[in-house]
Amino acid sequence: xxxxxxxxxxxxxxxxxxxxxxxxxxxxxxxxxxxxxxxxxxxxxxxxxxxxxxxxxxxxxxxxxxxxxxxxxxxxxxxxxxxxxxxxxxxxxxxxxxxxxxxxxxxxxxxxxxxxxxxxxxxxxxxxxxxxxxxxxxxxxxxxxxxxxxxxxxxxxxxxxxxxxxxxxxxxxxxxxxxxxxxxxxxxxxxxxxxxxxxxxxxxxxxxxxxxxxxxxxxxxxxxxxxxxxxxxxxxxxxxxxxxxxxxxxxxxxxxxxxxxxxxxxxxxxxxxxxxxxxxxxxxxxxxxxxxxxxxxxxxxxxxxxxxxxxxxxxxxxxxxxxxxxxxxxxxxxxxxxxxxxxxxxxxxxxxxxxxxxxxxxxxxxxxxxxxxxxxxxxxxxxxxxxxxxxxxxxxxxxxxxxxxxxxxxxxxxxxxxxxxxxxxxxxxxxxxxxxxxxxx
Amino acid sequence: xxxxxxxxxxxxxxxxxxxxxxxxxxxxxxxxxxxxxxxxxxxxxxxxxxxxxxxxxxxxxxxxxxxxxxxxxxxxxxxxxxxxxxxxxxxxxxxxxxxxxxxxxxxxxxxxxxxxxxxxxxxxxxxxxxxxxxxxxxxxxxxxxxxxxxxxxxxxxxxxxxxxxxxxxxxxxxxxxxxxxxxxxxxxxxxxxxxxxxxxxxxxxxxxxxxxxxxxxxxxxxxxxxxxxxxxxxxxxxxxxxxxxxxxxxxxxxxxxxxxxxxxxxxxxxxxxxxxxxxxxxxxxxxxxxxxxxxxxxxxxxxxxxxxxxxxxxxxxxxxxxxxxxxxxxxxxxxxxxxxxxxxxxxxx
Numbered sequence: 001x002x003x004x005x006x007x008x009x010x011x012x013x014x015x016x017x018x019x020x021x022x023x024x025x026x027x028x029x030x031x032x033x034x035x036x037x038x039x040x041x042x043x044x045x046x047x048x049x050x051x052x053x054x055x056x057x058x059x060x061x062x063x064x065x066x067x068x069x070x071x072x073x074x075x076x077x078x079x080x081x082x083x084x085x086x087x088x089x090x091x092x093x094x095x096x097x098x099x100x101x102x103x104x105x106x107x108x109x110x111x112x113x114x115x116x117x118x119x120x121x122x123x124x125x126x127x128x129x130x131x132x133x134x135x136x137x138x139x140x141x142x143x144x145x146x147x148x149x150x151x152x153x154x155x156x157x158x159x160x161x162x163x164x165x166x167x168x169x170x171x172x173x174x175x176x177x178x179x180x181x182x183x184x185x186x187x188x189x190x191x192x193x194x195x196x197x198x199x200x201x202x203x204x205x206x207x208x209x210x211x212x213x214x215x216x217x218x219x220x221x222x223x224x225x226x227x228x229x230x231x232x233x234x235x236x237x238x239x240x241x242x243x244x245x246x247x248x249x250x251x252x253x254x255x256x257x258x259x260x261x262x263x264x265x266x267x268x269x270x271x272x273x274x275x276x277x278x279x280x281x282x283x284x285x286x287x288x289x290x291x292x293x294x295x296x297x298x299x300x301x302x303x304x305x306x307x308x309x310x311x312x313x314x315x316x317x318x319x320x321x322x323x324x325x326x327x328x329x330x331x332x333x334x335x336x337x338x339x340x341x342x343x344x345x346x347x348x349x350x351x352x353x354x355x356x357x358x359x360x361x362x363x364x365x366x367x368x369x370x371x372x373x374x375x376x377x378x379x380x381x382x383x384x385x386x387x388x389x390x391x392x393x394x395x396x397x398x399x400x401x402x403x404x405x406x407x408x409x410x411x412x413x414x415x416x417x418x419x420x421x422x423x424x425x426x427x428x429x430x431x432x433x434x435x436x437x438x439x440x441x
Numbered sequence: 442x443x444x445x446x447x448x449x450x451x452x453x454x455x456x457x458x459x460x461x462x463x464x465x466x467x468x469x470x471x472x473x474x475x476x477x478x479x480x481x482x483x484x485x486x487x488x489x490x491x492x493x494x495x496x497x498x499x500x501x502x503x504x505x506x507x508x509x510x511x512x513x514x515x516x517x518x519x520x521x522x523x524x525x526x527x528x529x530x531x532x533x534x535x536x537x538x539x540x541x542x543x544x545x546x547x548x549x550x551x552x553x554x555x556x557x558x559x560x561x562x563x564x565x566x567x568x569x570x571x572x573x574x575x576x577x578x579x580x581x582x583x584x585x586x587x588x589x590x591x592x593x594x595x596x597x598x599x600x601x602x603x604x605x606x607x608x609x610x611x612x613x614x615x616x617x618x619x620x621x622x623x624x625x626x627x628x629x630x631x632x633x634x635x636x637x638x639x640x641x642x643x644x645x646x647x648x649x650x651x652x653x654x655x656x657x658x659x660x661x662x663x664x665x666x667x668x669x670x671x672x673x674x675x676x677x678x679x680x681x682x683x684x685x686x687x688x689x690x691x692x693x694x695x696x697x698x699x700x701x702x703x704x705x706x707x708x709x710x711x712x713x714x715x716x717x718x719x720x721x722x723x724x725x726x727x728x729x730x731x732x733x734x735x736x737x738x739x740x741x742x743x744x745x746x747x748x749x750x751x752x753x754x755x756x757x758x759x760x761x762x763x764x765x766x767x768x769x770x771x772x773x774x775x776x777x778x779x780x781x782x783x784x785x786x787x788x789x790x
Contacts, residue, residue: 052775054638054766061764065571067549068765080774105551 003160011146011153018145022138023110025063030112031097033060034131037070038116041127048074048118048127056131064137069104073128085130088113094126107134174198178205190216220285227281230274237274241267272346276405279339283409286336287416294441295337297328297368301360304341308349315354319345322361330368331441332417340413343406344372344434351376351432367419368440373433378425388421410436468521468529475513476500482509485721488526489537490519491708491744496537498741503728510721519543519627526552532715534722537729539580539708540627542767547711548573549768554712554719560727565749568707570763576707577729578744579751579760581681582632584697585665590617590674591695599701600642603677607649615653619664619676622657623783628706632678634770634779635704635761642701647786650677655787662687669693680706686743698757705760708744 036056042049060068071081092098098113111132117124174197181195192209248260305319312319348358356375363369388411411421419438500512519540525531538544547553553573561575568576586596597603607614621629636643658664661683664676669691684696710729712722733746752758
């Protein structure tokens with residue numbers, strides 16, 4: 001807009017200056033021509049003589065191919081030239097050319113008249129010399145300049161517009177880069193922004209980074225708090241459980257023993273929940289900076305099965321390991337993967353009826369798929385995708401206590417490893433199969 | 442008569458009379474011929490100063506290209522052409538003349554139409570004016586010398602050398618130099634006035650020639666005849682193209698182009714305001730300005746076509762410039778003054 005106004009202003013100024021320059025050039029040459037003719041006037045006796053100089057008219061042809069008219073007027077009549085060429089309205093003063101513009105023989109002409117006295121004493125007469133020229137060349141010059149000015153103006157406008165667009169996009173590009181850098185981030189990525197930014201944007205980036213640092217600190221504190229709380233709860237719980245165990249053995253009355261067993265079971269659940277909260281906090285923390293260790297999935301699964309073997313035995317549940325004979329290479333964070341598997345297996349044991357089977361199977365096709373299949377009650381008609389979110393449990397958990405964190409932990413770990421968690425529930429209502437699918441290395 | 446030079450027999454002041462006085466008599470027609478087309482669709486009326494035998498091949502070729510056009514060709518003298526168009530408002534579709542000054546006057550005073558085409562734009566700048574006057578030939582003014590007179594002797598190669606030679610042996614040259622009577626010939630007048638502009642030596646030359654009782658001629662043809670016969674030793678300001686064509690049939694003379702400068706006259710065409718058949722007139726202008734692309738016609742008509750290269754090859758050649766300066770010597774006072782000077786120099790009894 002500003003560029004357009006400037007261009008128009010430029011164009012108008014150039015045009016008017018050009019017109020003035022062209023006109024004054026024509027006026028100068030006309031004056032020179034008329035003066036040359038006036039200078040060649042002389043008197044012979046009472047006659048006025050004129051030796052018209054060739055250059056007087058020839059010079060008018062140097063700038064353009066304009067038509068030329070002249071008239072030499074003595075006061076009594078026309079000495080020579082075009083006797084219908086109009087004389088100036090008022091006799092010009094000596095030494096001062098008079099200019100006029102009028103139409104003559106079908107074209108607008110610029111005319112100059114000079115006065116020169118010829119003769120001496122009383123016989124001196126003022127002779128008027130008028131030279132006129134059409135303004136074709138003037139118009140042409142002015143048109144050429146106008147066209148040029150128009151071109152230059154348009155060029156100005158285009159260049160200015162282009163430059164401002166370029167400047168705007170150049171100025172906006174870092175912001176777009178920054179936006180992209182921030183938008184591409186995962187939900188837990190709170191590292192400072194390091195995208196290349198111009199100095200003008202540094203305050204914004206700094207503010208953003210400082211905000212993220214505070215957010216990150218706050219989140220960490222949160223997780224720390226949960227972990228700390230869980231830890232602090234679990235330790236006294238273990239003591240309470242031990243005491244309850246001893247008391248249980250000492251009790252004789254069946255109703256007392258039942259009550260105590262209930263208590264021990266509740267304590268177990270609480271300890272489990274605390275453990276899961278700890279796991280979850282750990283998962284949150286470790287996924288931010290995921291380790292890329294090479295590990296053996298087979299050994300890892302074996303370890304988890306061993307650890308939960310005792311719990312399973314309590315309910316007479318058989319854990320069937322359907323594993324290949326050779327090691328299964330995988331890449332990732334061993335502790336996280338272990339926590340994920342442990343939570344899944346723990347869940348399976350929890351929801352399986354007594355004297356049932358849990359099959360842990362590994363399939364290696366395109367992906368590495370670790371499935372845990374139980375004969376439990378499944379998930380009912382719960383929304384399978386929502387199950388993975390925090391503190392969400394199946395619709396048919398009934399009397400079984402749980403935190404709703406187990407699947408969440410497994411899901412977050414799998415996703416951190418670039419994999420996914422697959423939940424398949426048996427349509428007949430018995431048994432579920434949860435698979436941890438990881439990309440193969 | 443070739444190039445209508447006899448047509449340029451002008452009585453002194455005739456131009457002035459044609460321009461500034463009210464003529465009683467109508468313009469004079471020397472010759473007129475109609476070239477009818479087989480199936481006539483239009484008629485092109487040309488007024489020209491070029492003789493029929495010169496223009497005949499050109500008109501025939503034009504008609505071959507434009508079979509529907511009948512050509513009505515009128516030959517006049519330069520002053521009559523001027524009178525017809527300028528004074529009497531006669532209607533012609535095309536005016537062809539060797540008088541650059543009069544053509545310029547017609548264009549300057551608004552008697553010509555503007556026309557541009559690829560053919561006219563291809564002309565060099567000096568060969569057109571205002572897109573109204575279009576030159577199609579370039580014809581130098583030369584000196585012709587008698588072979589017999591200059592036998593075993595190098596003829597002069599510049600005006601100064603000629604002056605020196607004349608002063609050296611006045612008796613040899615007395616009564617044996619010829620030039621135009623500029624009072625009677627439009628071409629002679631134009632060449633003389635251009636000479637007077639170009640060089641101070643022109644007036645000295647006139648003085649010397651006047652003292653040696655120079656013979657005055659109306660036309661190039663008679664000068665060539667007298668030089669070839671040995672009656673004249675040399676003739677000054679002869680139309681070169683004419684001399685060149687005469688060289689083929691006449692012995693006894695040579696053409697000399699001076700090294701200081703050679704005025705080159707341009708034969709031009711213009712479309713008058715009174716033209717009615719403008720389309721064919723424009724076609725004829727295109728045809729004439731492309732004369733250089735038709736060597737056959739150049740050979741037949743013996744009209745040298747516009748050739749900008751020739752001016753590079755010989756820098757002494759100077760085409761007479763179209764500009765308002767050409768109007769100066771048409772000014773009555775100027776003409777009177779010039780002729781007075783000329784008579785003072787050349788007619789010394």
